Amino acid sequence: MDTTMSASQQQRSSLMPMAIIGTLFFIFGFVTWLNGALIPFLQIVCDLTSTQALFVAFSFYIAYTVTALPMAWIMERTGYKKGMALGLGLIALGCLGFIPAAMSQTFAIFLVSQFVVGTGLTILQTASNPYIVHIGPQESAAVRISIMGLLNKGAGVVAPLVFTALVLGDFEGITAKTVATLAPAERAAQVEQLAHGLILPYLGMALAMVLLTIAMVFSPLPELALDTDADDTEDDKRSVLQFPQLVLGAVGIFCYVGVEVIAADTIGLFGSELGVANATSLTSYTMAFMVIGYLLGLVLIPRVLKQSLALTLSAVLGLVLSLAVVLGSPEQHWLSDTLWGWLGLPTVPNTVALVALLGFANAMVWPAIWPLALDGLGKFTAKGSALLIMGIAGGALLPLLYGYLSDVADHQQAYLMMLPCYLFILYFALAGHKKRRW
Structure with a gap:
């Protein structure tokens, strides 16, 4: 009887953390798979070759390698919850960087902003994944991981469609091919219009991240104790x-x-x-x-x-x-x-x-x-x-x-x-x- 009550209470107590972490996993997916829409868009706006355009993905993913250890060090000192709030704040900062980048059509600013967004996601990923394992029973951890994965991939379906609707709503059918056929003056005017179409969506994303940062700070998410368990393994292994x-x-x-x-x-x-x-x-x-x-x-x-x-x-x-x-x-x-x-x-x-x-x-x-x-x-x-x-x-x-x-x-x-x-x-x-x- 007492065991049943305990399991029931544990399930209820994990629902709110699951909802919070689930929101974060949707954000991971949305921001990550937005790159697929951003790459061909910036190829047009900044007049890039395919190699240059794919530096959008490079600057994003290289952040995981470059900043993983520094972000883990920071998180050890701030705790998991404050670390996630910091990650959301960094994503907001990166989104704000898209505004001057769009106004000036400067590819370098886009890349720096992408790196900052990737850094924010690095600390979010590092902090949130252990939560999924620890906020409920160990035997159902795989189910929780699967739910988070579906939220992440589902956001990947939505993100390019939202981007296309908000940023390219007035430019239906535009491609690198169609822009290349325009006269120089007309091409410059259309590219400027396209670039400015990024400003409001990314300002909205930045504001949403700021609100989520505040919500994270005041959320009921419990702090995790770092696992220092030292399991036995083969004695001859040192690395x-x-x-x-x-x-x-x-x-x-x-x-x-x-x-x-x-x-x-x-x-x-x-x-x-x-x-x-x-x-x-x-x-x-x-x-x-x-x-x-x-x-x-x-x-x-x-x-x-x-x-x-x-x-x-x-x-x-x-x-x-x-x-x-x-x-x-x-x-x-x-x-x-x-x-x-x-x-x-x-x-x-x-x-x-x-x-x-x-x-x-x-x-x-x-x-x-x-x-x-x-x-x-x-x-x-x-x-x-x-x-x-x-x-x-x-x-x-x-x-x-x-x-x-x-x-x-x-x-x-x-x-x-x-x-x-x-x-x-x-x-x-x-x-x-x-x-x-x-």
Whole structure:
């Protein structure tokens, strides 16, 4: 009787923290996947090559690598709750930086602002993930993590659509191709109008972050005690680098985040190059397939599929789709006609639809790599997690390589670079995660 009451009270007491952290995870997704709309937009506004435009993703994701340790140090001194408030404040500051950047159309200010936003998200991610594990029963932690993941990916569907509606509402059908055909004076006037369209949305985002910062400070979110548990592990291990499954997992995370960002953030550039209307909203297609894959994974893992098998199938599908993008026809639309055209949604060339389908292939890679890479680490788990977080740098570096290849060859052929990434993920799924000694 008393146990039932205790469990019931614990469930009720975790609802408010869950709602607060769930809001944060939606913000993570919204801000992160806004990049897919921002990249083709800034390519037009700042007259950029594909490589230059993808520095938007680089400046965002490199913040995770550069600021992870300093932000963790700050959080140890401020506590988790104040750390999350600081992260929200930094996102607000970064959003405010978009206003002078838009007024002057200065790409460098956009990049600095992106880095500040990425830094804010770094501390939010570092602080909020442990909460999900600790605010309820350990046996239901996986369910809470899955709910947070769906909020994150769902925000990725919404963000590009909101951006396109608010910023490009008066410029329907505009692409890099259509702007390039305008006379110089007309082009300059239209670009200035486009740039100024960023001001109000980003001012609104900054104000929303300020309000959330204040709400976080006064929220009933309990402070977490830092876990200093020292589990037993193999006596001869003195460094995380002595765990092959972890090191190979970090490389796998590097490859995965790289291909995930390429699929979500280059689809707009690719579509714009092909003259697809409202190319800034194309990231929503990738994220929608990611949500479908995530839901399917929740149903099948581990009831039907083991994590290693799910990772293997994801890697194989990624290889097949990457090859199909390179070999597909940019003139035909039958794939999107079949998949979603019957719903009345705008169709896209087959090659663009195949990039969107990569979202489905990528959906379960992150949640599958983590447990396989951390298995058996014992007291090294915390440091191992930090090493895996460093792998997010793949989202900064690999899209730049894609941008370079698309400039020297073309966008379609550049997707060949994804093949070695999926091959490594396949190796980790089949053999890498089983290694225990070098």
